[in-house]
Amino acid sequence: MPLHDTTALSGIVGHVFAHRFTVEADGETHLADLGPKGVAAFPIARGMQVILEGERRPSEIKVTRISAEGRDPVEIHHKKPHHAPGAKRPDGATDVPADPPRALAAAASAGWTVADAPRRKPKHFEVLARRSDRAATELHVDLAGTIYKEKPADPAKWTVLA
Missing domain, CATH: 2.40.50.1010 (OB fold (Dihydrolipoamide Acetyltransferase, E2P))
Structure with a gap:
């Protein structure tokens, strides 16, 4: 089926x-x-x-x-899953090359202080960052340099938090 x-x-x-x-x-x-x-x-x-x-x-x-x-x-309209822009191309490719400095610049320009090196995923980077006194946050930054998801950082995943 x-x-x-x-x-x-x-x-x-x-x-x-x-x-x-x-x-x-x-x-x-x-x-x-x-x-x-x-x-x-x-x-x-x-x-x-x-x-x-x-x-x-x-x-x-x-x-x-x-x-x-x-x-x-x-x-009834169901929410579609939130994926990185360009993530649904049939060939799996993206329009932009992976560039860690672009992900770091996106975090910095949004007011985040990066706490660890960006981690490359197939269609985005995961960046551990903080804002002032807030808890550590995991940012998902697409390859074009856009932050599209923020979630609480998992200490088991990010050893610098342990």
């Missing part, structure tokens, strides 16, 4: 797990995912008859539209 095929089915909600639920349809059980915002817009309950459309993934159906009798249909 190819990934991300669009599917539609009608069935009865079995079990509900936060924003995921099972649907009994055509003698099979399917796992469906509304996402946190989707379940807020369209609350589901066990035994509810639903009609849904979505992208079939290997493990679940990402619901993009859901309806039930007596309720208006709801369109």
Whole structure:
């Protein structure tokens, strides 16, 4: 089965797990995912008859539209994963050569003090940095020199923090 095929089915909600639920349809059980915002817009309950459309993934159906009798249909937009710009080129290449000084300059120009050498990843650099009295932060800097992600630094990963 190819990934991300669009599917539609009608069935009865079995079990509900936060924003995921099972649907009994055509003698099979399917796992469906509304996402946190989707379940807020369209609350589901066990035994509810639903009609849904979505992208079939290997493990679940990402619901993009859901309806039930007596309720208006709801369109659901799932957030796409946040990847470095240019990371989705089919050949895996990037438009810019990897340049550690560019990653360091991006951190410095954004007001960060770099605490360790940048670590090269296939499509970005990871840079350990701090701002004034804040905790150490791991910056993800794409090869073009743009910081696109900030997350708390893991002391197990960054030995200079231990």
